[in-house]
Amino acid sequence: xxxxxxxxxxxxxxxxxxAVKALDDVNxxxxxxxxxxxxxxxxxxxSTLVQHLNGLMxxxxxxxxxxxxxxYGKDFEMRKLRSKVGLVFQYPEHQLFEIDxxxxxxxxxxxxxxxxxxxxxxxxxxxxxxxIPETMYYQSPFELSGGQKRRVAIAGVLAMxxxxxxxxxxxxxxxxxxRDEILQQIKTLQTETGLTILLVSHSMDDVAEYVDRIIVMNxxxxxFDDVPKSVFAHVKELEEVGLAAPQVxxxxxxxxxxxxxxxxxxxxxxxxxxxILRCLKA
Numbered sequence: 001x002x003x004x005x006x007x008x009x010x011x012x013x014x015x016x017x018x019a020v021k022a023l024d025d026v027n028x029x030x031x032x033x034x035x036x037x038x039x040x041x042x043x044x045x046x047s048t049l050v051q052h053l054n055g056l057m058x059x060x061x062x063x064x065x066x067x068x069x070x071x072y073g074k075d076f077e078m079r080k081l082r083s084k085v086g087l088v089f090q091y092p093e094h095q096l097f098e099i100d101x102x103x104x105x106x107x108x109x110x111x112x113x114x115x116x117x118x119x120x121x122x123x124x125x126x127x128x129x130x131x132i133p134e135t136m137y138y139q140s141p142f143e144l145s146g147g148q149k150r151r152v153a154i155a156g157v158l159a160m161x162x163x164x165x166x167x168x169x170x171x172x173x174x175x176x177x178x179r180d181e182i183l184q185q186i187k188t189l190q191t192e193t194g195l196t197i198l199l200v201s202h203s204m205d206d207v208a209e210y211v212d213r214i215i216v217m218n219x220x221x222x223x224f225d226d227v228p229k230s231v232f233a234h235v236k237e238l239e240e241v242g243l244a245a246p247q248v249x250x251x252x253x254x255x256x257x258x259x260x261x262x263x264x265x266x267x268x269x270x271x272x273x274x275x276i277l278r279c280l281k282a
Contacts, residue, residue, distance in 0.1 A: 002029065002032060003029075004028070004030075004064070004065040005026050005027060005052075005063075007025055007026075007063070008023055009023055009025060009061045009062050010023040010052065021220055022045050022048040022220050023045050023052070023059070024220035024221045025062075026045075026220075026221070030053075030198070033196055034213055035213075036196075036197070036198045036212065037199050037207030037213070037214045038198055038200045039216055039217070039243065041241065041243060044241075045218075045221075050200055054082050054086075055078045055082060058072070083160050084162050085162060085164040086164065086165050087157070088153060088154055090168050090170075093149035093150055095153060100139060101132065101140075101141050101152050102127070104141055104152060105126055105152065105159050108157070108160045109122045109159045109161075123159050125159075126156070126159040130151040131151060132151055145178065146174055147177075147182055150174065150178070151182065163195070163196060164195070164197075164198070165197050166197075166198045166200070167197065167198070167200065171201070183206055186199070204232070204243065204244055204246045205247060207228065208232065208246040209269075213225070214226065214227070214228050223241065229267055235249065245267070246267050248269055249266060249267055252264050252266045255276070262278075262279045
């Protein structure tokens with residue numbers, strides 16, 4: 001279920017004095033089963049990019065293919081694409097509206113014309129995948145914590161059984177505990193199901209910890225596209241565009257300056273701990 005972007009451009013306010021190029025000749029391949037982080041400062045084009053992947057926004061020029069078929073083709077079913085490429089917006093809990101958690105998660109699949117039994121089965125499966133216990137199914141979603149509301153909103157998209165799940169800043173506004181719970185749940189979901197996940201984030205530490213591949217956006221262009229360790233090797237270039245490496249990378253650089261024989265390429269706490277232990281045992 002690969003998604004391919006070929007020379008994709010998007011201009012806000014095209015043919016007006018206020019025209020802004022938000023995507024500039026973007027070429028990407030998103031294969032099945034990857035956990036991909038998309039990072040960039042505000043205005044870099046990352047949110048505009050992901051809204052193109054399920055057809056919410058239409059490219060000014062270029063092409064996007066889903067399973068080899070152009071999503072801009074005359075006979076392409078855009079509704080089917082949106083059920084297969086699920087997008088969870090920032091603060092998705094603001095879209096919760098049903099009387100209880102279970103009803104809210106049932107809303108999407110119910111609109112697919114499925115039987116009551118299948119709708120409920122999908123809702124239960126989705127809620128289990130995001131770690132919501134049965135004791136909460138018939139609570140009002142507004143009685144839940146911020147992190148729980150966020151997980152219910154994600155379950156609502158999962159109940160549509162997408163092949164690709166896009167999460168736009170899923171931890172925004174959460175406390176550290178809620179953020180860690182959400183990210184760990186997403187990682188577990190990806191590991192257990194093989195779902196393709198795109199995580200849009202401002203946090204270098206989060207993407208370093210969880211994703212397999214990082215796409216760095218800057219001024220509407222793809223600046224880097226590689227595994228985390230390779231991307232964060234470009235610390236200076238990232239800093240020049242308002243980004244940074246994970247905090248632990250700077251800690252390791254400082255240790256090296258002070259004479260400790262540790263590598264500078266650690267991007268997670270676990271990698272740093274192993275490197276420091278090796279140094280101390282040497």
